[in-house]
Amino acid sequence: xxxxxxxxxxxxxxxxxxxxxxxxxxxxxxxxxxxxxxxxxxxxxxxxxxxxxxxxxxxxxxxxxxxxxxxxxxxxxxxxxxxxxxxxxxxxxxxxxxxxxxxxxxxxxxxxxxxxxxxxxxxxxxxxxxxxxxxxxxxxxxxxxxxxxxxxxxxxxxxxxxxxxxxxxxxxxxxxxxxxxxxxxxxxxxxxxxxxxxxxxxxxxxxxxxxxxxxxxxxxxxxxxxxxxxxxxxxxxxxxxxxxxxxxxxxxxxxxxxxxxxxxxxxxxxxxxxxxxxxxxxxxxxxxxxxxxxxxxxxxxxxxxxxxxxxxxxxxxxxxxxxxxxxxxxxxxxxxxxxxxxxxxxxxxxxxxxxxxxxxxxxxxxxxxxxxxxxxxxxxxxxxxxxxxxxxxxxxxxxxxxxxxxxxxxxxxxxxxxxxxxxxxxxxxxxxxxxxxxxxxxxxxxxxx
Amino acid sequence: xxxxxxxxxxxxxxxxxxxxxxxxxxxxxxxxxxxxxxxxxxxxxxxxxxxxxxxxxxxxxxxxxxxxxxxxxxxxxxxxxxxxxxxxxxxxxxxxxxxxxxxxxxxxxxxxxxxxxxxxxxxxxxxxxxxxxxxxxxxxxxxxxxxxxxxxxxxxxxxxxxxxxxxxxxxxxxxxxxxxxxxxxxxxxxxxxxxxxxxxxxxxxxxxxxxxxxxxxxxxxxxxxxxxxxxxxxxxxxxxxxxxxxxxxxxxxxxxxxxxxxxxxxxxxxxxxxxxxxxxxxxxxxxxxxxxxxxxxxxxxxxxxxxxxxxxxxxxxxxxxxxxxxxxxxxxxxxxxxxxxxxxxxxxxxxxxxxxxxxxxxxxxxxxxxxxxxxxxxxxxxxxxxxxxxxxxxxxxxxxxxxxxxxxxxxxxxxxxxxxxxxxxxxxxxxxxxxxxxxxxxxxxxxxx
Numbered sequence: 001x002x003x004x005x006x007x008x009x010x011x012x013x014x015x016x017x018x019x020x021x022x023x024x025x026x027x028x029x030x031x032x033x034x035x036x037x038x039x040x041x042x043x044x045x046x047x048x049x050x051x052x053x054x055x056x057x058x059x060x061x062x063x064x065x066x067x068x069x070x071x072x073x074x075x076x077x078x079x080x081x082x083x084x085x086x087x088x089x090x091x092x093x094x095x096x097x098x099x100x101x102x103x104x105x106x107x108x109x110x111x112x113x114x115x116x117x118x119x120x121x122x123x124x125x126x127x128x129x130x131x132x133x134x135x136x137x138x139x140x141x142x143x144x145x146x147x148x149x150x151x152x153x154x155x156x157x158x159x160x161x162x163x164x165x166x167x168x169x170x171x172x173x174x175x176x177x178x179x180x181x182x183x184x185x186x187x188x189x190x191x192x193x194x195x196x197x198x199x200x201x202x203x204x205x206x207x208x209x210x211x212x213x214x215x216x217x218x219x220x221x222x223x224x225x226x227x228x229x230x231x232x233x234x235x236x237x238x239x240x241x242x243x244x245x246x247x248x249x250x251x252x253x254x255x256x257x258x259x260x261x262x263x264x265x266x267x268x269x270x271x272x273x274x275x276x277x278x279x280x281x282x283x284x285x286x287x288x289x290x291x292x293x294x295x296x297x298x299x300x301x302x303x304x305x306x307x308x309x310x311x312x313x314x315x316x317x318x319x320x321x322x323x324x325x326x327x328x329x330x331x332x333x334x335x336x337x338x339x340x341x342x343x344x345x346x347x348x349x350x351x352x353x354x355x356x357x358x359x360x361x362x363x364x365x366x367x368x369x370x371x372x373x374x375x376x377x378x379x380x381x382x383x384x385x386x387x388x389x390x391x392x393x394x395x396x397x398x399x400x401x402x403x404x405x406x407x408x409x410x411x412x413x414x415x416x417x418x419x420x421x422x423x424x425x426x427x428x429x430x431x432x433x434x435x436x437x438x439x440x441x442x443x444x445x446x447x448x449x
Numbered sequence: 450x451x452x453x454x455x456x457x458x459x460x461x462x463x464x465x466x467x468x469x470x471x472x473x474x475x476x477x478x479x480x481x482x483x484x485x486x487x488x489x490x491x492x493x494x495x496x497x498x499x500x501x502x503x504x505x506x507x508x509x510x511x512x513x514x515x516x517x518x519x520x521x522x523x524x525x526x527x528x529x530x531x532x533x534x535x536x537x538x539x540x541x542x543x544x545x546x547x548x549x550x551x552x553x554x555x556x557x558x559x560x561x562x563x564x565x566x567x568x569x570x571x572x573x574x575x576x577x578x579x580x581x582x583x584x585x586x587x588x589x590x591x592x593x594x595x596x597x598x599x600x601x602x603x604x605x606x607x608x609x610x611x612x613x614x615x616x617x618x619x620x621x622x623x624x625x626x627x628x629x630x631x632x633x634x635x636x637x638x639x640x641x642x643x644x645x646x647x648x649x650x651x652x653x654x655x656x657x658x659x660x661x662x663x664x665x666x667x668x669x670x671x672x673x674x675x676x677x678x679x680x681x682x683x684x685x686x687x688x689x690x691x692x693x694x695x696x697x698x699x700x701x702x703x704x705x706x707x708x709x710x711x712x713x714x715x716x717x718x719x720x721x722x723x724x725x726x727x728x729x730x731x732x733x734x735x736x737x738x739x740x741x742x743x744x745x746x747x748x749x750x751x752x753x754x755x756x757x758x759x760x761x762x763x764x765x766x767x768x769x770x771x772x773x774x775x776x777x778x779x780x781x782x783x784x785x786x787x788x789x790x791x792x793x794x795x796x797x798x799x800x801x802x803x804x805x806x807x808x809x810x811x812x813x814x815x816x817x818x819x820x821x822x823x824x825x826x827x828x829x830x831x832x833x834x835x836x837x838x839x840x841x842x843x844x845x846x847x848x849x850x851x852x853x854x855x856x857x858x859x860x861x862x863x864x865x866x867x868x869x870x871x872x873x874x875x876x877x878x879x880x881x882x883x884x885x886x887x888x889x890x891x892x893x894x895x896x897x898x
Contacts, residue, residue: 185806186830203830223827226805230827233808263822265841266795302790306799307823307835341751342791346715350755356675356898357634359682366898373712374756374894378672378679381635381652383898386756392714445823449805449815449832 001138001244003048011041011053014094018055021075031067034058034105038123040161043130045137047145053098056119058105065102072100082279085114109210121210126165139174139244140164146244147231147448149224155284157221159228166192166206166216178232186222231448243448251436252443254428260443261424266306267343269395270427271402273419275312275331276410283312283334286408290415291336293405294398298338302345303394309442310336313434334411335435337442343394348373353383395423450587450693452497460490460502463543467504470524471549480516483507483554487572489610492579494586496594502547505568507554514551521549531728534563558659570659575614588623588693589613595693596680596897598673604733606670608677615641615655615665627681635671680897692897700885701892703877709892710873715755716792718844719876720851722868724761724780725859732761732783735857739864740785742854743847747787751794752843758891759785762883783860784884786891792843797822802832844872 003011015037022035039054040046057068069087073079076091076098088101104113109121130137141164144150152160159167167177170192186203189196193209200215203222208214217225235243252260261268271294276283291310298305314332353365356378365383366376374386391397403416422429430436452460464486471484488503489495506517518536522528525540525547537550553562558570579586590613593599601609608616616626619641635652638645642658649664652671657663666674684692701709710717720743725732740759747754763781802814805827814832815825823835840846852865871878879885 182808222830226827226830230805230811230832263837264795264797264835266797304791306795306797339797341795342753346713346755346790348713348715348755348788356679359631362679362898374892375896376898377894377896378675378898381671381675383679386894388712443823445826445835447824447826449811449825449827 001047001142002135003046007048008044011046011096014096015041015053015055018053018075018093018098018100022055022057022071025071025074029067029071031071032060032063033068033071036120036123038119042123043126043165044134045126045130045141045161045165047138047141051096053093053096054101054119055098056101056103056116058103058120061104061106061113065104068102072102075100085116088116109208110213112211118208118211118214122162125210126162126169129169130165133168133173136168136174136177137165140168140177142244143174143178143231143235144228146242146246147227149228149231152219153284154219154281156224157219158224159220160216163206163216163220166190166209175236178236181229181232182236184225184229186225227447227449234448249437249440249444251433252440253436257428257436257439260439264339264443267340267394268424268427269338269340269343269398270422270430271336271338271398271419272333272422272430273411273415274417275334276414277331278410280312282410286411287312287334287336290334290405290407290411293407294336294338294402297397297401297405298340298394301391301394301397302349302389303343303397304341306339306341307442307445308336308338309438310334311438313432313438334414335438337439338394340394345389345392347388347392348386349389351385351387352379353385355381356383357381395421450496450591451584452495456497457493460495460545463545464490464502464504467502467524467542467547467549471504471506471520474520474523478516478520480520481509481512482517482520485569485572487568491572492575492614493583494575494579494590494610494614496587496590500545502542502545503550503568504547505550505552505565507552507569510553510555510562514553517551521551524549534565537565558657559662561660567657567660567663571611571657574659575611575618578618579614582617582622585617585623585626586614589617589626591693592623592627592680592684593677595691595695596676598677598680601668602733603668603730605673606668607673608669609665612655612665612669615639615658624685627685630678630681631685633674633678635674676896676898683897698886698889698893700882701889702885706877706885706888709888713788713892716789716843717873717876718787718789718792718847719871719879720785720787720847720868721782721871721879722860722864723866724783725863726780727859729761731859735860736761736783736785739783739854739856739860742856743785743787743851746846746850746854747789747843750840750843750846751798751838752792752846753790755788755790756891756894757785757787758887759783760887762881762887783863784887786888787843789843794838794841796837796841797835798838800834800836801828802834804830805832806830844870 019035019037026033036056036058038056039052041053057072059065059068065086072089076093079089079091081087082090088099091098091100101116103116103119106112106117109118112118141150141161144159144164149158151158168174170190171177171180189205191207193207195212196207198213202215202218203225204217204220206216208216231243287310291308295305295308312332312334351369354361356362362383369385369387372385372387376383376385391400398421406412407415468484468486475482485505485507487505488501490502506521508514508517514535521538525542528538528540530536531539537548540547540549550565552565552568555561555566558567561567590599590610593608593613598607600607617623619639620626620629638654640656642656644661645656647662651664651667652674653666653669655665657665680692736759740757744754744757761781761783800818803810805811811832818834818836821834821836825832825834840849847870855861856864
């Protein structure tokens with residue numbers, strides 16, 4: 001995982017080139033600004049094979065960010081503008097994914113104007129403490145990658161690189177981190193600078209040493225945290241290279257899919273619709289929310305869901321950066337899978353009404369069910385009727401109701417433009433390898449515990 | 450519902466005959482005792498057609514009950530001894546069901562030695578207050594009979610005759626009782642003598658005017674209470690003779706049974722085994738308990754029960770008293786019916802384990818599921834595996850597990866001697882009219898609400 005001398009030299013030379021181009025342009029345009037190499041590249045903690053460069057362009061408080069953005073636009077011939085709290089430039093530059101981010105140079109991290117202004121402080125904090133621990137950071141990052149908990153983006157909800165670095169600084173080594181993590185409980189607090197000033201509700205709280213009000217682990221979900229905990233315990237007992245480099249998940253063949261169906265004898269329902277043209281950090285939270293809405297619809301109607309999953313498949317696997325650089329307009333498809341414990345129900349359905357002693361409610365309940373199959377009768381003091389159920393098949397219910405669910409600001413409209421539902425064997429029609437690998441992961445669901 | 454003059458004369462003459470036979474025998478045997486006519490016959494509150502006579506034989510405190518029991522044994526040529534708190538005699542005497550009950554004559558009802566000693570006090574309390582209200586009592590009793598809430602025996606869990614009388618005394622008339630009942634809530638307290646001395650948890654508390662620590666309505670269940678409440682409201686709005694004399698429930702034909710199956714499309718499972726040779730007050734509590742045990746087994750294993758019922762069918766409808774007088778040894782059958790919302794499940798089953806942070810439990814959980822279909826994975830901080838379910842059909846589960854359930858002291862052994870399970874169409878094999886009427890009541894389940 002450690003970059004070779006050649007790889008290190010190549011990255012440093014590209015970084016130097018970017019920094020000097022910024023300085024040149026700043027000089028010729030008479031813009032007062034300072035290029036700062038940040039992120040793992042700046043700290044010597046990038047994993048071999050990574051091609052990310054983060055260069056911030058700092059301007060003084062009170063001045064405008066626009067001239068810095070203008071300079072960013074002129075570094076690479078091919079680029080696109082992206083927006084977080086404000087605009088920045090993403091470019092492919094000599095084989096590297098280069099982010100050029102204008103920011104303010106503030107006096108201390110508690111006075112930042114935007115989240116990006118904090119980054120140079122992170123850079124300084126880590127750089128001054130990480131010497132000699134770089135290999136431990138690399139091991140920890142690769143371990144986290146291997147077990148699927150690396151990355152603070154919303155799709156993953158895992159550990160950021162900065163968080164991994166802080167853990168190594170705090171516990172002194174890769175193994176030191178794993179030993180401590182093995183004992184973590186929800187609500188664990190790690191406070192490197194000993195200056196925590198705020199209560200957080202997060203499962204793991206790592207107080208930012210440069211900003212006491214901020215939790216560095218805010219994006220980490222409970223489940224990713226405890227996947228890491230479980231894997232740490234297991235690795236300490238039986239270390240194995242496979243934690244770092246797991247066997248790749250292979251797409252399932254038709255035969256393998258059928259074998260899984262036969263083993264489980266459950267009902268699988270797949271919902272598919274076009275993905276919107278948006279970044280993952282916007283799509284994935286909506287995707288999770290939509291998945292939960294559909295689950296709730298099914299559960300509410302008696303169709304008990306065993307498990308579900310959702311993903312975004314690009315249909316044609318794209319080369320790095322191709323899609324991001326403005327694609328074909330085809331953004332792939334959203335797929336949501338629901339595995340049902342109960343996929344069909346009898347026609348008769350219980351409706352539990354108010355207690356008899358709520359006379360007005362009781363009267364209304366009885367008159368709103370004029371011809372029940374059974375009842376009304378009194379059970380545990382409440383009125384009960386048995387009536388004919390509207391939907392006896394989960395797929396019927398879904399077809400009738402899914403478009404009226406709340407599925408998120410962008411996913412809702414996409415679904416309403418058209419969707420497909422596949423039940424059991426119909427799922428075999430989808431040959432897309434990305435989907436077949438998704439099914440393999442779904443059926444295995446094996447984590448390092 | 451009011452007995453004719455002839456019916457009244459006939460009952461009085463039989464009662465006189467019993468009382469004088471007791472007095473004669475007491476004289477000739479030199480036993481100091483006092484025959485007391487109690488119950489509805491003594492108070493003029495028996496329903497036309499009822500043939501019950503309760504005669505108590507009181508002896509003084511300190512003496513033995515045995516001579517009184519000996520006298521009781523010599524009143525009717527054909528009798529049997531029964532046991533409540535102590536022995537008494539049940540006989541058929543000139544067409545009446547005659548109970549002859551030895552009891553102690555105590556000074557006041559708080560000093561009783563056995564529950565039966567209280568009865569003469571009830572008799573005195575009611576007799577001195579019921580004059581002119583007899584017809585209201587008869588209406589109330591017949592109303593309660595008609596809607597199915599009359600009788601304090603455990604099979605019914607409804608209102609006793611004494612309770613009906615107290616309600617009429619308290620509220621002045623049949624309609625007065627219904628008007629008050631329409632407003633009842635759980636925990637209602639009625640204290641005629643204004644001397645309540647104890648808290649009760651029962652849904653309705655009617656403090657016994659002759660014994661402040663006792664709740665006359667202790668046997669009344671929440672559901673019977675609120676069936677009465679709901680029916681009272683309905684009757685006050687739309688009075689109808691049908692409340693008192695409902696149309697009889699007719700046994701279902703094969704065709705009608707099949708129609709019900711087709712309408713409901715649920716799965717019905719019937720469990721049948723021989724009934725023990727015991728009285729209803731012993732059998733019915735066990736029957737309810739057994740029904741709940743089986744329901745819990747089904748629910749616990751994912752086979753969701755929509756509704757269930759249980760009953761005791763005598764197979765051959767017996768003439769009044771025939772069975773009680775010592776029968777053929779065939780006591781009929783117990784039948785339990787379970788209607789399932791979910792009767793089959795997929796092979797795959799979720800098993801939710803301990804939270805990851807309980808390291809020891811987590812380790813044990815993982816090692817006790819060595820080859821799951823899916824997982825182990827972390828969900829909401831807990832370990833989850835998906836394994837192969839043992840029973841995918843409710844009937845399979847029942848056949849395998851029912852005999853190891855706790856089904857009550859007498860029903861358990863009976864079931865273990867042999868049972869039958871009928872599923873859906875197999876139920877048509879049972880032609881027994883008592884069972885077919887039970888099915889009719891089950892499917893209708895209509896109460897006066």
